[in-house]
Amino acid sequence: MRPAPLWQLSRKATKAFLAHVRDVRTRGIRTFIPPRxxxxxxxxxxxxxxxxxDSVAPAGPTLRYAGAAPRGEIITYSDGHFAIYSKTHSSA
Known part of the structure; x- marks a missing residue:
């Protein structure tokens, strides 16, 4: 026997079913805690x-994080965000 379609369930059963689906779908998301x-x-x-x-990723905070990386190598450019992808960029 097939289960009843969602629109034929009672309001209480529909809410319970949707809550269950939401919990199952978000279970992995709720347990992820990004490292500090x-x-x-x-x-x-x-x-x-x-x-x-750079106006997309400002240089100040980026240099601060880069300086804290244990094995980081920093190269600075005097250009904007997308300029480093062209051949005409200038390295500082």
């Missing part, structure tokens, strides 16, 4: 390409 200090877990080298006139 991700730089501690990084064991590989990181290349930071920092643009001094």
């Amino acid at each position: 200090s991700p730089k501690v877990r990084i064991e590989v080298s990181i290349l930071f390409a920092v643009c001094e006139t």
Whole structure:
């Protein structure tokens, strides 16, 4: 026997079913807690390409995080965010 379609269930049963589906779908999301200090877990080298006139990812905070990375290498550019993807960029 097939279960009744959702629109034929009582209001209480519909709410219970939807709550169950929501809980199952979000179970993995609720248990994920991002690390407070991700730089501690990084064991590989990181290349930071920092643009001094960047409006998308400002250089100040980026340089602060890059300086705290245990095996980070920092290269700064005097260009904006997307300029480093062209061949005409200038390295500082």
